[in-house]
Each structure stands twice: as structure tokens, then as C-alpha cells.
Amino acid sequence: MTAQHVNAAQPIVTRFAPSPTGHLHVGGARTAMLCWAFAQNMKRQGFDGRFMIRIEDTDQARSSDESAKGILDDLAWLGITWDDGPTLTTPAGATIGGDSRNVGPYFQARRIDIYNAYLEHLVRCGRAYPAFETSDQLNADRKAAEAKKQTYKYPRPSDVQLGIFNEQRWARAKSGEPHVIRFVMPPTGITVTDLVLGEVKFAAGEVDDFVIRKQDGFPTYHFAVVIDDELMGVTHVMRAQEHLINTPKHVALQGALTRLKNDRDATSGSNGQPFRVPQYAHMPLIFNIDGTKMSKRDKAKAARKALKDLLTKDKTLTADAIASDLKLDAKLLADFIAAENDSLDIAQAVAAKFNIPLPEIEVWDYRKSGYLPHAITNFLSLLGWSPGLKDEQGKDIEKFDLSFLSQHFSIDRLGKTAAKFDRVKLLSFNADAIAALADDAFDRELTNWANQWEPTFAQRLKHIDGQRRAALMRACKPRCKTLRDAVKVMDFALTRDDQVAFDPAAVAKANLFAGATGHTSVTKFRAMLTELPAAGTFEPTSIDAWIKSYAETNQLKMGDVAQPIRVALTGTTVSPPLGDVVSVLGISGSLTRLDRCLSTCRTLAPASA
């Protein structure tokens, strides 16, 4: 971003304007993050850069306060804060947001009188008019056009003319006749200047007279956006490329609008100051790895597929039985299976019941799966943007934090091509982020995560403390690509010493029956442990060294010694190195496990091999 795009005297304002109809989508997170990065970068350059959030809740049916709160919360979790917008108090007690520029409120539903004032002004200037067709009529017309393979465009009524106030229509509207308000699209072509895509031209007549106020009295997105961006001083509109096609509408609106002396009163009249056209930057879209659009419906698809497989495989299951079991409406579930609906609630209920993994689409999903915010923001910032910098070895720099992003972000380096969301690479980033954590930081992250998402695991983890806990973190951290991985990786340590379940296949493989090599190894190992000083004062490496020397002296393969011990200690053939395992379990815990294994496995038959 160069200085030519900005005016040093005015604040430079970007905004993220989510509609609160669900969780924060990863695509939305990226948009918000890059808007934030731009504003931050401006600050670093000495400008008054500001990142603003506005909640676009003009869809009365779908919006909810919980969604708005959830989106704000996800943003804060990612480490993205806003200068202007709804306030949020973080778990740490900090307050984000506020209205220091005095341009709020930041919920559009609370700005209706403003929209109405500008709407009325536009109508009086002959730039907008009430229209009385019903949705049904319009839909029928659209269908008819489609049947004739024609593109439908709303035909401007013959009594409507640009610049002429239509008193008859206004009177009908005033008398209470249901209507929408449409904008009189000017007869000129429109060129959108985009900081990413360059000049994009739209010919005259391409855009029809679109609706700016719905029948319910709420403004449409197009209208509210233009009014708010002007009144809130937004200078840089950065959004996803799917909005590019909307931009000529916004530009046309900006061309027709001037500021009112009083924003809430049409009769105050215009002060003659035209609306600004902000700088636009349309960012590339984000897709699934298969090229389909990333959408919440992917969850329904995944659940449906798994459920169908289940039903064909297990004939004792029926859809109706499942429905009553899950307290779902049988008809709705049947529709769901038949792909007649994509209910997220049903998908989640079914997934929870049958342990079906649902694709992660929203930031919330990734939180739940045990991703670190740092890994997500790092990965996301590489989708459609790159710093274009090399490290000392001449390799591309691609591991960085939000601070680096804000330092190096520029719109110039935004790409034009859509990016596919590669979950495998994200996972790799997350594994690296976890690996980079100090052991005690890992402990904190894991504990916080577990408290929120896996209370049972959190409860079990609580019983381990002190040196044993430190050993557990040290041993398991490199084996976790997500925090959730710890649930499995740490399982061996969280089971009571007298309740270890010895996996029969592992036992057989380890030759643990009396007289076999494994049994002997474990017995000797036990004897060695009893000679060790008090718990916690031994070096894990000394345990490993003993195993090695024992194997050498007895001319055994390491696997013949270590695996039986591993099974005896953990019940399975997979665990961290045995020195670490003993550190975690402690001497007495280890002895309990070894004894129990020795006695329960001695009578087992050898493997049938």
C-alpha cells in the first residue's frame, strides 16, 4: 500500500461487516484478519489506521445476538481486535471495541431511522421509488424468463423517471400499501477501480433497479452498506471477490447520495456534500480442496453420507428409530437423508450419536479440534497473500505471527487467484505451533482447551501434577499435532495403575506368558526399578540405557525387551520412550502396573504363531 491511496489528514478505516447468522467462517476470519492487518500497518506508518466491526443484522429472520457474540468471541480468540465496534470483554478481562469516533451504533438494526431518512431523501429526489409487485409475481416473471432462456431484469415501470419525484407512488406507499423501494439505476456504465483487480467495467443497463428497502422496512444490504460506510468514515473496503459484482450498485448509490444535514431527518435537506467512493480491494475466494465452495452445508453432506452407509451396513437400524432416539422429527430426518434439507442441527445430532467426524468449516470447529489461533491466522494469511520475503537461507518466509503480518501487509501483495483450503497443511502448521510451545505453555494451552471442550479428560488430567506432570507434557507434546491428540496420546498416563487394560493382541505379540522372553524382560526390569532411589530422582535416560544394556548382555533385540515392558506399563504397543513413561508414572505406579501385568499375563497362551 502506498501513500497515494490514502489521505494523511483523515483516519484510514477498514471494516469487517459480518451478518450474525452463524459461526465465523474461516473465510470471514481471513477477511477480518487482513482488514485488521491493513489498519495496523497504517498505524505503523504513522497514519490513524482503524479497524472497525459492524454487525449487519438486517435479515430479521436469520440474525441472532448469540451469533454476533460468537463471531466477536472467535475474532478475539484469534487475536484480532477492533478499534471501533461492539464491545466485547475477553476472558482475560480486556475490553475490545467502543465508539471513540462517535459513529455508532454498530448494529444496523439500530440504525433504521438513518436509512429511512436517506431513503426518503432519495425518493424525493426521484432517485428511488416505491414498487408494489409481490414476491410471487416477481418469481413467476423470473421463472418465465428463465424458461425462455432469457436473463431476467426488473423492468422499470413506465411512470418512473430518473430525477422526477413520483407523487402517486409515494402517496400509495404512505397510505400503507405494501411495497419495497427500488433505486433508479442511472443510464451510464460504471467503472469500479479495484486495488487488486484494476479497473472493472460494467456496461450501462447491466444492473436493474434493485431493491434498497424491503417490505419489512429494513434496508437491503446494498443500501445499508453504502450509508454506513459513508457515515462511519470507511476509506478502504476489503472483502471477498464474491462481492465484486455488487460494487457497481454501491458505486451508483454513492453517486446518487449526498449527506443530509441531519442523518436522521430527511426534511433537514442535503448539505451538498456527495458520498465518497471508498477504495475497493476484492480478495480471492477460498475453496475446499476439491474445488467446491466451503460451506456449512458440507457438514450436512458428511453426516448424511455416513448415516446412509450406517443404515445400509447395519440392517437393525432404521431412520425412524434413530429419529426417536435423538428426539428428532422423523419427517425432518427422512428429508435430511433424502437431501431435502441440510439441517445443521440434525447433522450435529447424528454426528454426535454415531461419532461421525464432521469437516471443520468455522473457526469454532478448529477451536474445538484443538488448533492454536496462531497456526490458524498464519495459515489463513497465506491464502491469497504472501509476504514475498526470503529468509537467510533464501527460502520463502511463511512462518510468522500477527505482528509480522501487520508489519508487512500490503494490498499490493494480495493475489487474484482463488485458493483451496488445504487442511493437511494447516495441520502441519498447527503441529509446528505446538512444537514451538514451551512445555509449561503447552500445559496451559492444553488445560484451557480441555476445560472448555473435554471436561472428562480435563478431570483425569488434574490428578497428575508436579514433576510427573512436567514429564507428561515433555513426553507428549511432540506427539500432538492438535491439542485434541493429547486425549489419546496421554491416555496411558491417566488410567489408574490398577486398571490398565492390556490389549490382548499386544500381549500376545510381546510374549508375556510365563517363561517367554518378554515375561523375563519385564521381570528383570521390575527388579531393576525396585533398586532405584525414591521416585523422581532418576534420569529417564538411565532407564533407556538399562534396556539397551540388558538387551546387549542377553543378546536380545531391543524390540524383544522394550515392547514387552511397554505393554506391561501402558497396555499397548505405542507410547513415548520408556524412560519418559516411567517418569510420568513414577516408580511405584510403574511397579503396580508391572506386577499386575506379570500376574494376569503369565497364564496366557502363546500367540498361535
Next chain:
RNA sequence: GGCCCCGUCGUCUAGCGGCUAGGACGCAACCCUUUCAAGGUUGAGGUGCGGGUUCGAUUCCCGCCGGGGUCACCA
């Protein structure tokens, strides 16, 4: 279908007329190794096609093809 955007390894990308087209994830092989991870080394893998412009095109122009977005009283 109309309009609009896009086109470098499988994926994310570097490149802004001259490079053996670089990196990362993934993949393969090898090394390390008591299991599982991790780590190390090496390797395979790309400029969609056709025309121009130019001494020279990944890069500039045109066409084609391919992909995508959008065509709501959703945002």
C-alpha cells in the same frame, strides 16, 4: 445462459522480459530409531492450448479452452 473475475508442481505460493522456474505442505526413498511421533538427507512433480510482440517470453497483447463468482424483498 448474460455479466464479471481468474489460470506457475496434487495444494499454498515466489517470479513483476533473460533463472538449471525457488520455497512450503503432501508424496517416495534412505538415515536415525525400543513402539509411535519428531528429526536429517535425497528425489519425483509445474508455467492450460494456439497465435502474436520481442534477439528472447512464466512475465506483455489477442483468441480458445478450463475453473470460479453472480444474477433475491440473504448478506
